[in-house]
Each structure stands twice: as C-alpha cells, then as structure tokens.
Amino acid sequence: MGLSDIKTRIESEENRAGRSVGGVQLIAVSKMQPDENVVFVLEQGHRVFGENRVQEAAGKWPGFREQYEGIELHLIGPLQSNKVRQALELFDVIHTLDRPKLAQAIARLAEELGHCPSLFIQVNTGEEEQKAGVLPSEADGFIAVCRDLGLPVCGLMCIPPADEEAALHFALLGKIAKRNGLTQLSMGMSGDFERAVALGATHVRVGSAIFGARDQS
Ligand SMILES: *Cc1c(COP(=O)(O)O)cnc(C)c1O
Secondary structure: OOOHHHHHHHHHHHHHHOOOOOOOOOEOOOOOOOHHHHHHHHHHHOEEEEEEOOOHHHHHHHHHHOOOOEEEEEEEEOOHHHHHHHHHHHOOOEEEOOHHHHHHHHHHHHHOOOOEEEEEEEEOOOOOOOOOOOOHHHHHHHHHHHHHOOEEEEEOOOOOOOOOOHHHHHHHHHHHHHHHOEEEEEEEOOOHHHHHHHHHOOOEOOHHHHEEEEEEH
C-alpha cells in the first residue's frame, strides 16, 4: 500500500472503465495521522487532503500550508453551524452540506468573507438513522434550496452502510446527481474506491490504504 500504489490502482480502474486517466481526484484522508505520516505524503508531491474535524484541521494545516505550496484541503466530516466561519477559512472544499440551516449559515458567511468553498451535498443513501446526509427522496428539493441561496454546489457525496454492497449506493448517488445536472461524485474509501471509480466517482477519499491504520486513541 501507500500513495503510489493507490494512484496506480486508480489509473488502471480508470482505464478499465474507459475513463480518461488522471481524471479522478485522490483525497488523502489524513485524520488522526501523526504529522510525520502527512509530511511523508506531502514530500511525495501530493497536495489534496481530507480531514473530518474542523478542530483537528485547524491544529495542523495552517502550519503545513506555510511549508508547502498548493495544498487543497477538503472537509469530509460533519459540520456544526457554529464552526462554519472557521471551516470557510480553512477548507477549499466541503463535502458534507446536508441541511437548510447549514446552507443558510454558509451563504451568509461566504458573503461576509467574500469567498466560498466548493460544496458537495451529502446524501444518506442507506437512510441510516445515525448517519448525516439528506434522504434520497429529499435530495432534489435540497439541491434546489442551495442553488436558490447562490451556493456553489458542484456534486454529491455518500458514505454507504458498512454492511451493504457499496455499488448500489454509488449507482444511486450517480442517478440523483445526473437528474440534477451535477457532475461531481465524492464516493469510495480504502475498501471500495475502485468500485467507486468504475461507477463514476470524480473524488475518492482514501485514508488507511495510503497512511496505514489510524491511531484510535
Ligand atoms: C475516514 C473517512 C474516509 C477514509 O476512510 P478509509 O477507510 O481510511 O479510507 C473517507 N471518508 C470519510 C467521510 C471518512 O470519515
């Protein structure tokens, strides 16, 4: 495993699926990784990273940005309304827009700050109670709400249920995106990113397969 191995596997899947090679963005998910692991991947020239907590990202990425040019940081975890300002200052892309209150807060602060990250709307494709995301049946309406607010929505994101065939969820996400004219799909993690690429992912979020197992403490 490791960065170059994952890149190779993404490219061969792009090939197999008849997609243009290099089109899929690899987001290296660095949450809970020690700094030396992140530096190791930065030193290999990779610049696109994902974090799932605003607080953790605020502690490590401003420093890395000073040392390395061209970093693109993605928020892939839940966003509380009271952390929106901090998130807008830290992240280039947010993958977890999932409710009207959050959409309003982002719109208001984006206007105040004069810039807004690109946004993915998270869809709870498995309709799991404990999971964030809009329900599939409410996705079209919520996308329209976000567009009315003038938000730069670029695509959809999902995290399939752990015990189900991920492909069904990837296909459903693609269908909802297509009927809403959205071209980007954030889907696929360490265990299923090749399947996601085959089903049209434009962004895969890969952590442990690049960095090794996370520190759980
Ligand atoms: C942690 C996380 C990932 C990466 O998970 P791995 O299995 O380590 O690749 C991807 N997406 C989200 C939303 C995550 O929280």
